[in-house]
Amino acid sequence: MFLPRQVHLTLPPWVDELVDDTRRFVTDEERVGLAVALAARNIEHGFGGPFGAAVFNADGRVVSVGVNRVVPQTCSVAHAEMLAYMSAQQRLASYRLNAAGGRYTLATSAQPCCQCYGATMWAGIDELLIGARSEDVEALAHFDEGPLPTDWIGELEKRGITVRRDILRAEARAVLADYGARGEVY
Protein backbone atom coordinates (compact mmCIF):
# COMPACT_ATOMS: atom_id res chain seq x y z
CA MET A 1 0.00 0.00 0.00
CA PHE A 2 1.07 3.49 -0.82
CA LEU A 3 -0.15 5.47 2.18
CA PRO A 4 2.43 7.63 3.90
CA ARG A 5 2.61 6.50 7.51
CA GLN A 6 5.45 8.59 8.89
CA VAL A 7 6.09 12.27 9.43
CA HIS A 8 9.56 13.29 10.42
CA LEU A 9 10.31 16.88 11.37
CA THR A 10 13.71 18.24 12.34
CA LEU A 11 15.25 21.41 13.68
CA PRO A 12 18.45 22.78 12.18
CA PRO A 13 21.75 21.79 13.86
CA TRP A 14 22.67 25.41 14.64
CA VAL A 15 20.00 25.66 17.35
CA ASP A 16 22.42 23.82 19.63
CA GLU A 17 25.01 26.57 19.22
CA LEU A 18 22.54 29.29 20.02
CA VAL A 19 21.17 27.94 23.28
CA ASP A 20 23.17 27.93 26.48
CA ASP A 21 21.91 25.02 28.57
CA THR A 22 23.71 26.19 31.70
CA ARG A 23 21.73 29.41 31.70
CA ARG A 24 18.50 30.22 33.51
CA PHE A 25 16.23 32.52 31.53
CA VAL A 26 14.41 34.31 34.31
CA THR A 27 12.78 37.46 32.98
CA ASP A 28 10.20 37.76 30.20
CA GLU A 29 12.77 39.72 28.21
CA GLU A 30 15.40 36.99 28.48
CA ARG A 31 12.89 34.40 27.33
CA VAL A 32 11.44 36.33 24.40
CA GLY A 33 15.02 37.44 23.63
CA LEU A 34 15.94 33.81 22.92
CA ALA A 35 12.88 33.41 20.66
CA VAL A 36 13.84 36.56 18.74
CA ALA A 37 17.46 35.38 18.44
CA LEU A 38 16.20 32.08 16.97
CA ALA A 39 14.02 33.98 14.48
CA ALA A 40 16.94 36.19 13.45
CA ARG A 41 19.27 33.23 12.99
CA ASN A 42 16.63 31.34 10.98
CA ILE A 43 16.46 34.03 8.33
CA GLU A 44 20.25 34.50 8.31
CA HIS A 45 20.39 30.89 7.25
CA GLY A 46 17.87 31.80 4.57
CA PHE A 47 15.74 28.75 4.98
CA GLY A 48 12.49 29.53 6.75
CA GLY A 49 10.15 32.21 8.01
CA PRO A 50 11.22 34.84 10.56
CA PHE A 51 9.84 33.11 13.61
CA GLY A 52 11.32 31.49 16.72
CA ALA A 53 9.94 30.07 19.95
CA ALA A 54 11.11 28.28 23.09
CA VAL A 55 9.56 26.35 25.97
CA PHE A 56 10.93 27.03 29.46
CA ASN A 57 10.35 25.18 32.70
CA ALA A 58 9.71 26.85 36.06
CA ASP A 59 13.46 27.19 36.70
CA GLY A 60 13.91 29.08 33.46
CA ARG A 61 15.77 26.25 31.74
CA VAL A 62 15.13 25.66 28.06
CA VAL A 63 13.08 22.51 27.47
CA SER A 64 12.85 22.87 23.69
CA VAL A 65 13.05 25.40 20.90
CA GLY A 66 11.41 25.82 17.52
CA VAL A 67 11.94 27.80 14.36
CA ASN A 68 9.81 28.05 11.25
CA ARG A 69 10.54 25.00 9.07
CA VAL A 70 7.66 25.16 6.59
CA VAL A 71 9.85 25.30 3.48
CA PRO A 72 12.64 22.81 4.32
CA GLN A 73 10.15 20.29 5.71
CA THR A 74 7.42 20.99 3.10
CA CYS A 75 5.02 21.16 6.00
CA SER A 76 2.54 23.95 6.66
CA VAL A 77 2.28 22.76 10.28
CA ALA A 78 6.00 23.32 10.97
CA HIS A 79 5.73 26.73 12.61
CA ALA A 80 8.13 27.67 15.40
CA GLU A 81 5.59 27.24 18.19
CA MET A 82 4.42 23.85 16.89
CA LEU A 83 7.95 22.47 16.80
CA ALA A 84 8.64 23.82 20.27
CA TYR A 85 5.50 22.17 21.66
CA MET A 86 5.99 18.85 19.89
CA SER A 87 9.64 18.48 20.80
CA ALA A 88 9.03 19.48 24.44
CA GLN A 89 6.21 16.93 24.68
CA GLN A 90 8.37 14.19 23.22
CA ARG A 91 11.18 15.11 25.62
CA LEU A 92 8.88 14.98 28.64
CA ALA A 93 6.86 12.08 27.19
CA SER A 94 3.67 13.94 28.01
CA TYR A 95 1.04 15.23 25.61
CA ARG A 96 0.26 18.00 28.07
CA LEU A 97 3.44 19.62 29.35
CA ASN A 98 2.10 20.54 32.77
CA ALA A 99 0.14 17.31 33.30
CA ALA A 100 2.52 16.15 36.05
CA GLY A 101 2.69 19.58 37.68
CA GLY A 102 5.36 22.18 37.07
CA ARG A 103 4.81 25.39 35.19
CA TYR A 104 5.75 25.80 31.55
CA THR A 105 6.11 28.94 29.47
CA LEU A 106 6.16 29.41 25.73
CA ALA A 107 8.02 32.48 24.52
CA THR A 108 7.48 33.37 20.87
CA SER A 109 8.99 36.07 18.71
CA ALA A 110 5.59 36.99 17.27
CA GLN A 111 1.93 36.49 18.10
CA PRO A 112 0.86 32.96 17.18
CA CYS A 113 -1.11 32.59 13.94
CA CYS A 114 -4.54 30.92 14.05
CA GLN A 115 -2.98 27.42 13.91
CA CYS A 116 -0.46 27.99 16.70
CA TYR A 117 -3.08 29.81 18.72
CA GLY A 118 -5.27 26.73 18.64
CA ALA A 119 -2.36 24.43 19.42
CA THR A 120 -1.54 26.56 22.47
CA MET A 121 -4.88 25.55 23.99
CA TRP A 122 -3.84 21.88 24.14
CA ALA A 123 -0.07 22.01 24.72
CA GLY A 124 -0.13 22.31 28.51
CA ILE A 125 1.57 25.65 29.05
CA ASP A 126 0.81 28.14 31.82
CA GLU A 127 2.23 31.31 30.28
CA LEU A 128 2.47 32.70 26.77
CA LEU A 129 5.01 35.47 26.19
CA ILE A 130 4.78 37.32 22.87
CA GLY A 131 7.19 39.70 21.11
CA ALA A 132 5.72 41.29 17.98
CA ARG A 133 1.99 41.68 17.37
CA SER A 134 0.01 40.10 14.51
CA GLU A 135 -0.28 43.50 12.87
CA ASP A 136 3.54 43.68 12.84
CA VAL A 137 3.76 40.27 11.17
CA GLU A 138 1.23 41.24 8.52
CA ALA A 139 2.61 44.76 7.88
CA LEU A 140 6.33 43.97 7.97
CA ALA A 141 6.67 40.35 6.86
CA HIS A 142 3.48 40.07 4.77
CA PHE A 143 2.21 36.80 6.25
CA ASP A 144 -1.50 36.18 6.82
CA GLU A 145 -1.96 35.46 10.53
CA GLY A 146 -5.47 34.06 10.05
CA PRO A 147 -8.64 34.67 12.03
CA LEU A 148 -8.86 34.44 15.83
CA PRO A 149 -11.79 34.54 18.24
CA THR A 150 -12.62 38.11 19.18
CA ASP A 151 -11.50 37.67 22.78
CA TRP A 152 -8.45 35.54 21.98
CA ILE A 153 -6.58 36.45 25.16
CA GLY A 154 -9.62 35.81 27.34
CA GLU A 155 -10.11 32.37 25.78
CA LEU A 156 -6.54 31.44 26.75
CA GLU A 157 -6.96 32.82 30.25
CA LYS A 158 -10.15 30.79 30.71
CA ARG A 159 -7.96 27.71 30.21
CA GLY A 160 -5.38 28.84 32.74
CA ILE A 161 -2.88 30.41 30.32
CA THR A 162 -1.57 33.88 31.19
CA VAL A 163 -0.65 36.08 28.23
CA ARG A 164 1.91 38.90 28.22
CA ARG A 165 2.81 40.69 25.01
CA ASP A 166 4.86 43.52 23.50
CA ILE A 167 7.97 42.04 25.15
CA LEU A 168 11.02 43.25 23.18
CA ARG A 169 8.52 44.25 20.52
CA ALA A 170 10.97 46.59 18.79
CA GLU A 171 13.62 43.87 18.49
CA ALA A 172 11.01 41.38 17.28
CA ARG A 173 9.70 43.88 14.72
CA ALA A 174 13.24 44.44 13.44
CA VAL A 175 13.56 40.76 12.47
CA LEU A 176 10.22 40.85 10.68
CA ALA A 177 11.22 44.02 8.84
CA ASP A 178 14.55 42.47 7.83
CA TYR A 179 12.72 39.49 6.37
CA GLY A 180 10.05 41.64 4.70
CA ALA A 181 12.70 43.80 3.04
CA ARG A 182 13.86 40.75 1.11
CA GLY A 183 10.51 40.61 -0.64
CA GLU A 184 9.80 36.96 0.18
CA VAL A 185 6.93 35.24 1.88
CA TYR A 186 8.73 31.91 2.27
Place this chain on the structure above:
Amino acid sequence: MFLPRQVHLTLPPWVDELVDDTRRFVTDEERVGLAVALAARNIEHGFGGPFGAAVFNADGRVVSVGVNRVVPQTCSVAHAEMLAYMSAQQRLASYRLNAAGGRYTLATSAQPCCQCYGATMWAGIDELLIGARSEDVEALAHFDEGPLPTDWIGELEKRGITVRRDILRAEARAVLADYGARGEVY
Protein backbone atom coordinates in the same frame (compact mmCIF):
# COMPACT_ATOMS: atom_id res chain seq x y z
CA MET B 1 23.67 19.74 23.94
CA PHE B 2 20.42 18.38 25.21
CA LEU B 3 17.89 20.04 22.93
CA PRO B 4 15.46 17.72 21.16
CA ARG B 5 15.88 18.28 17.45
CA GLN B 6 13.62 15.64 15.97
CA VAL B 7 9.92 14.92 16.01
CA HIS B 8 8.76 11.64 14.58
CA LEU B 9 5.07 10.90 14.18
CA THR B 10 3.59 7.69 12.85
CA LEU B 11 0.24 6.28 11.85
CA PRO B 12 -0.77 2.77 12.94
CA PRO B 13 -0.08 -0.09 10.52
CA TRP B 14 -3.75 -1.04 10.26
CA VAL B 15 -4.58 2.08 8.21
CA ASP B 16 -3.18 0.23 5.19
CA GLU B 17 -5.74 -2.54 5.60
CA LEU B 18 -8.61 -0.11 5.81
CA VAL B 19 -7.93 1.92 2.68
CA ASP B 20 -8.48 0.56 -0.80
CA ASP B 21 -6.05 2.35 -3.10
CA THR B 22 -7.77 1.09 -6.24
CA ARG B 23 -10.96 2.87 -5.29
CA ARG B 24 -12.15 6.34 -6.25
CA PHE B 25 -14.07 8.06 -3.47
CA VAL B 26 -16.39 10.28 -5.47
CA THR B 27 -19.25 11.47 -3.27
CA ASP B 28 -19.03 13.47 -0.05
CA GLU B 29 -20.55 10.48 1.73
CA GLU B 30 -17.89 8.08 0.46
CA ARG B 31 -15.15 10.47 1.57
CA VAL B 32 -16.51 11.23 5.03
CA GLY B 33 -17.40 7.54 5.27
CA LEU B 34 -13.69 6.69 5.13
CA ALA B 35 -12.90 9.30 7.81
CA VAL B 36 -15.60 7.82 10.07
CA ALA B 37 -14.34 4.28 9.44
CA LEU B 38 -10.84 5.42 10.48
CA ALA B 39 -12.26 6.98 13.65
CA ALA B 40 -14.19 3.81 14.50
CA ARG B 41 -11.15 1.59 13.96
CA ASN B 42 -8.95 3.91 16.03
CA ILE B 43 -11.09 3.45 19.12
CA GLU B 44 -11.48 -0.29 18.49
CA HIS B 45 -7.73 -0.45 18.83
CA GLY B 46 -8.15 1.48 22.06
CA PHE B 47 -5.25 3.81 21.50
CA GLY B 48 -6.42 7.28 20.56
CA GLY B 49 -9.34 9.67 20.30
CA PRO B 50 -12.40 8.96 18.14
CA PHE B 51 -11.32 10.97 15.13
CA GLY B 52 -10.29 10.18 11.56
CA ALA B 53 -9.54 12.21 8.45
CA ALA B 54 -8.37 11.74 4.86
CA VAL B 55 -7.04 13.90 2.03
CA PHE B 56 -8.36 13.16 -1.49
CA ASN B 57 -7.17 14.44 -4.84
CA ALA B 58 -9.47 15.60 -7.64
CA ASP B 59 -9.87 12.04 -8.92
CA GLY B 60 -11.09 10.89 -5.54
CA ARG B 61 -7.96 8.90 -4.76
CA VAL B 62 -6.69 8.85 -1.18
CA VAL B 63 -3.51 10.92 -0.81
CA SER B 64 -3.14 10.42 2.94
CA VAL B 65 -5.09 9.58 6.07
CA GLY B 66 -4.87 10.54 9.71
CA VAL B 67 -6.20 9.32 13.03
CA ASN B 68 -5.87 10.82 16.46
CA ARG B 69 -2.45 9.84 17.87
CA VAL B 70 -2.16 12.22 20.84
CA VAL B 71 -1.69 9.46 23.42
CA PRO B 72 0.64 7.01 21.62
CA GLN B 73 2.82 9.84 20.30
CA THR B 74 2.58 11.99 23.47
CA CYS B 75 1.81 14.89 21.18
CA SER B 76 -1.07 17.31 21.52
CA VAL B 77 -0.61 18.30 17.88
CA ALA B 78 -1.24 14.74 16.61
CA HIS B 79 -4.90 15.15 15.71
CA ALA B 80 -6.33 13.26 12.73
CA GLU B 81 -6.48 16.29 10.45
CA MET B 82 -2.92 17.37 11.30
CA LEU B 83 -1.50 13.96 10.45
CA ALA B 84 -3.49 13.85 7.21
CA TYR B 85 -2.17 17.28 6.18
CA MET B 86 1.43 16.64 7.17
CA SER B 87 1.68 13.25 5.52
CA ALA B 88 -0.02 14.47 2.32
CA GLN B 89 2.39 17.41 2.15
CA GLN B 90 5.39 15.15 2.64
CA ARG B 91 4.09 12.79 -0.05
CA LEU B 92 3.59 15.63 -2.55
CA ALA B 93 6.70 17.49 -1.30
CA SER B 94 4.65 20.68 -1.13
CA TYR B 95 3.80 22.74 1.94
CA ARG B 96 0.61 23.84 0.22
CA LEU B 97 -1.18 20.87 -1.31
CA ASN B 98 -2.77 22.76 -4.19
CA ALA B 99 0.28 24.95 -4.93
CA ALA B 100 0.92 23.19 -8.23
CA GLY B 101 -2.75 23.19 -9.19
CA GLY B 102 -5.14 20.30 -8.66
CA ARG B 103 -7.94 20.32 -6.13
CA TYR B 104 -7.63 18.71 -2.72
CA THR B 105 -10.31 17.80 -0.22
CA LEU B 106 -10.05 17.04 3.48
CA ALA B 107 -12.80 14.83 4.86
CA THR B 108 -12.98 14.63 8.64
CA SER B 109 -15.19 12.60 10.94
CA ALA B 110 -15.86 15.63 13.16
CA GLN B 111 -15.57 19.40 12.97
CA PRO B 112 -11.95 20.47 13.39
CA CYS B 113 -10.99 21.81 16.82
CA CYS B 114 -9.43 25.27 17.06
CA GLN B 115 -5.95 23.92 16.25
CA CYS B 116 -6.99 21.91 13.19
CA TYR B 117 -9.23 24.77 12.08
CA GLY B 118 -6.21 27.07 11.99
CA ALA B 119 -4.06 24.46 10.26
CA THR B 120 -6.73 24.12 7.57
CA MET B 121 -6.07 27.74 6.56
CA TRP B 122 -2.49 26.93 5.51
CA ALA B 123 -2.69 23.33 4.25
CA GLY B 124 -3.70 24.09 0.68
CA ILE B 125 -7.06 22.34 0.46
CA ASP B 126 -10.05 23.47 -1.61
CA GLU B 127 -12.84 21.64 0.20
CA LEU B 128 -13.52 20.68 3.80
CA LEU B 129 -16.10 17.94 4.38
CA ILE B 130 -17.28 17.45 7.97
CA GLY B 131 -19.23 14.63 9.65
CA ALA B 132 -20.22 15.42 13.24
CA ARG B 133 -20.52 18.95 14.62
CA SER B 134 -18.47 20.41 17.45
CA GLU B 135 -21.49 20.24 19.72
CA ASP B 136 -21.60 16.47 19.05
CA VAL B 137 -17.91 16.13 19.99
CA GLU B 138 -18.41 18.06 23.21
CA ALA B 139 -21.71 16.42 24.22
CA LEU B 140 -20.93 12.83 23.27
CA ALA B 141 -17.15 12.46 23.60
CA HIS B 142 -16.51 15.21 26.17
CA PHE B 143 -13.60 16.90 24.38
CA ASP B 144 -13.15 20.67 24.43
CA GLU B 145 -13.16 21.86 20.81
CA GLY B 146 -11.75 25.28 21.68
CA PRO B 147 -12.78 28.74 20.51
CA LEU B 148 -13.29 29.67 16.85
CA PRO B 149 -13.88 32.99 15.11
CA THR B 150 -17.60 33.81 15.03
CA ASP B 151 -17.82 33.39 11.25
CA TRP B 152 -15.55 30.37 11.05
CA ILE B 153 -17.01 29.07 7.79
CA GLY B 154 -16.85 32.50 6.13
CA GLU B 155 -13.18 32.85 7.10
CA LEU B 156 -12.40 29.58 5.31
CA GLU B 157 -14.44 30.57 2.27
CA LYS B 158 -12.59 33.89 2.06
CA ARG B 159 -9.44 31.82 1.55
CA GLY B 160 -10.99 29.69 -1.18
CA ILE B 161 -12.04 26.71 0.97
CA THR B 162 -15.59 25.42 0.52
CA VAL B 163 -17.16 23.84 3.62
CA ARG B 164 -19.90 21.20 3.65
CA ARG B 165 -21.01 19.62 6.91
CA ASP B 166 -23.49 17.19 8.49
CA ILE B 167 -22.30 14.52 6.04
CA LEU B 168 -23.07 11.10 7.57
CA ARG B 169 -23.56 12.99 10.79
CA ALA B 170 -25.51 10.14 12.43
CA GLU B 171 -22.73 7.63 11.71
CA ALA B 172 -20.09 10.09 12.91
CA ARG B 173 -22.07 10.76 16.09
CA ALA B 174 -22.34 7.03 16.75
CA VAL B 175 -18.52 6.72 16.94
CA LEU B 176 -18.32 9.67 19.33
CA ALA B 177 -21.07 8.17 21.49
CA ASP B 178 -19.31 4.80 21.54
CA TYR B 179 -16.12 6.49 22.76
CA GLY B 180 -17.95 8.67 25.27
CA ALA B 181 -19.69 5.64 26.76
CA ARG B 182 -16.31 4.31 27.83
CA GLY B 183 -15.89 7.30 30.11
CA GLU B 184 -12.47 8.32 28.79
CA VAL B 185 -11.15 11.55 27.39
CA TYR B 186 -7.94 10.04 26.05
